Amino acid sequence: MTSTIPTNVLEYEPFDAANRADQFGWYSRLREEAPVLRPRSGYWVVTRYADVRHVLMSHDVFSSAPNQDEVFALPSAEQAAADPDLMARVAAIVEGMPVPMEELLAARVIVAADGEQHARIRRLTSRSFNPKRMNNAKQRIASIVDDCLRDF
Numbered sequence: 622m623t624s625t626i627p628t629n630v631l632e633y634e635p636f637d638a639a640n641r642a643d644q645f646g647w648y649s650r651l652r653e654e655a656p657v658l659r660p661r662s663g664y665w666v667v668t669r670y671a672d673v674r675h676v677l678m679s680h681d682v683f684s685s686a687p688n689q690d691e692v693f694a695l696p697s698a699e700q701a702a703a704d705p706d707l708m709a710r711v712a713a714i715v716e717g718m719p720v721p722m723e724e725l726l727a728a729r730v731i732v733a734a735d736g737e738q739h740a741r742i743r744r745l746t747s748r749s750f751n752p753k754r755m756n757n758a759k760q761r762i763a764s765i766v767d768d769c770l771r772d773f
Contacts (some may be wrong), residue, residue, distance in 0.1 A: 631655045634662050680736040 631654050633647060635642065640647050651658060651668040658666045667673050676683045702708065733744045 630658070631658065633658060634660050635666055636662065658679055664734065685733045716755050 631651070632653060633655070648668060651666060656667070656669045656672060658668075660666065667676055731739060731746065734742055
C-alpha cells in the first residue's frame with residue numbers, strides 16, 4: 622500500500638458534513654495527495670482501488686471488528702457476560718435467530734465481521750435477502766414509509 626502523508630498537510634475528515642458538498646473533488650484530491658490517510662478523528666481513509674482491495678482481502682492484517690464498538694456503541698462480549706441484565710436484554714433481542722449468541726456478540730453486524738465469520742453470517746442472511754423476498758416486502762415497506770412520513 623502507498624504510505625500516508627502527514628494529516629496536517631491535508632485536512633480531511635470522513636464524517637464532516639462540510640466535505641459532502643464537494644465529495645468527489647475530495648476523493649480525487651485524496652487519491653492524488655494522500656491515498657492512505659489517518660485524519661485527526663483516527664479513522665483510516667483508503668482511496669485507491671488496489672489499496673482498498675488489499676485491505677478488504679487481507680483479513681489476517683486488517684480487521685473491521687474494532688470499528689463496531691465505536692460506530693454502534695454495542696456492548697462487547699466481556700461487558701455482556703459481566704452484566705446479567707444486559708445479557709438478558711440481548712438474549713431477548715436475538716432469540717430465534719439462526720446464529721449463536723456468542724457469534725452475534727463477537728460480530729454484531731456483518732460489516733464488522735472478518736473472514737470466515739463474515740462468510741458464515743452472509744450465508745445465513747442471504748437466504749432471507751433474496752430478490753423474491755425483497756420484491757414481496759417492497760409493498761409493505763412502502764406502506765410503512767408512507768405512514769411514517771404522513772405527519773411531516
